Amino acid sequence: MAKKTATSKTPVFSARKKSGITGHSAISLAKGLAGGRPQALFASKHTRQIIRRHHTLLKKQTALKVQLKAAAKGGAEARRLALQIEQLEKEIEENGGIHEYQKASIAGQSSARGGDTSKLLIQWMQQTWPEHFSAANTPTNKKFSLLEVGSLSAENECSTCGYFDPIERIDLNSQDPEHIKQQDFMKRPLPKSDTERFDIISLSLVVNYVPDHFERGEMLRRTTEFLKKPAADTKTSAFPGLFFVLPAPCVLNSRYFTEARLLEIMTALGYTMQLRKESSKLLYWFFRLTGCPQAKLPTFKRTELNPGSSRNNFSICLK
Numbered sequence: 001m002a003k004k005t006a007t008s009k010t011p012v013f014s015a016r017k018k019s020g021i022t023g024h025s026a027i028s029l030a031k032g033l034a035g036g037r038p039q040a041l042f043a044s045k046h047t048r049q050i051i052r053r054h055h056t057l058l059k060k061q062t063a064l065k066v067q068l069k070a071a072a073k074g075g076a077e078a079r080r081l082a083l084q085i086e087q088l089e090k091e092i093e094e095n096g097g098i099h100e101y102q103k104a105s106i107a108g109q110s111s112a113r114g115g116d117t118s119k120l121l122i123q124w125m126q127q128t129w130p131e132h133f134s135a136a137n138t139p140t141n142k143k144f145s146l147l148e149v150g151s152l153s154a155e156n157e158c159s160t161c162g163y164f165d166p167i168e169r170i171d172l173n174s175q176d177p178e179h180i181k182q183q184d185f186m187k188r189p190l191p192k193s194d195t196e197r198f199d200i201i202s203l204s205l206v207v208n209y210v211p212d213h214f215e216r217g218e219m220l221r222r223t224t225e226f227l228k229k230p231a232a233d234t235k236t237s238a239f240p241g242l243f244f245v246l247p248a249p250c251v252l253n254s255r256y257f258t259e260a261r262l263l264e265i266m267t268a269l270g271y272t273m274q275l276r277k278e279s280s281k282l283l284y285w286f287f288r289l290t291g292c293p294q295a296k297l298p299t300f301k302r303t304e305l306n307p308g309s310s311r312n313n314f315s316i317c318l319k
């Protein structure tokens with residue numbers, strides 16, 4: 001594809017893109033390359049460990065925070081929980097904190113490992129709506145606005161394809177303050193008019209980062225507030241829409257979550273599933289916003305949907 005740099009600003013992360021990993025992680029990876037194991041294999045195992053551990057520690061910490069809220073203030077139980085939370089914070093930092101987690105995630109996006117997920121968004125756009133996204137890969141005149149939540153790089157496919165303008169990238173911890181705003185999506189001020197809303201939101205591998213299952217549902221609900229209102233004839237309109245990606249085991253191997261449940265939630269929020277892809281590691285969807293969230297949203301609690309001792313505990317719930 002003849003790539004355009006979407007922003008005319010300085011290129012970032014090109015070095016990272018080549019090696020996939022830099023700085024401290026690169027050094028520790030090089031040191032660990034014993035026994036002639038292929039670098040990519042080793043790196044991928046190492047980065048997966050960092051990512052998994054970060055998620056596990058965050059989840060433990062969130063569970064303790066919930067218990068702390070319920071515990072009697074100033075009591076022995078509250079003190080014990082506060083201490084455990086502090087210890088977990090130390091462990092998170094010892095594991096490299098959000099910074100190493102993001103580096104590991106960037107490494108996971110390297111082209112050697114299949115590239116970043118927004119590659120599929122662009123392919124889908126070209127295949128499904130060639131009238132907007134020409135097959136010759138030259139962006140048409142009409143550009144679409146994009147909000148990328150959980151952005152690690154301004155050099156990924158959706159940033160460089162030239163189809164989107166404006167693009168707003170946000171992340172809890174910006175790796176590139178010039179192009180990625182440091183902002184918690186859950187605290188982003190609500191738009192006051194359609195000019196502050198977007199044609200597309202990309203929410204790729206972000207919901208599974210959120211440690212609390214109700215907060216995950218709230219994150220999905222919140223996306224509807226930041227998308228433009230659907231056109232009257234939703235059949236002919238490609239947008240507004242949500243590009244949504246989750247690790248496959250969250251949906252295919254959870255005791256408390258299934259794809260059917262996800263579709264129930266998305267339908268209640270006013271979304272219609274338009275496109276779907278399953279790979280060995282990830283599940284991708286493009287959901288079009290075709291209505292608005294139901295006035296009284298159904299409650300989806302964490303209930304066992306898919307029993308089995310080898311399954312994980314992932315869930316997305318609505319209050």
Ligand SMILES: C[S@@+](CC[C@H](N)C(=O)[O-])C[C@H]1O[C@@H](n2cnc3c(N)ncnc32)[C@H](O)[C@@H]1O
Pocket residue numbers: 098102105109116117149150151152170171172173183184185186203204205206209210245
């Ligand atoms: C695994 S990375 C995914 C990055 C990228 N979207 C991808 O598909 O590879 C998850 C990112 O989501 C960000 N994130 C999690 N919760 C967020 C929130 N509430 N607001 C903004 N960013 C968030 C994290 O800081 C992290 O950088």
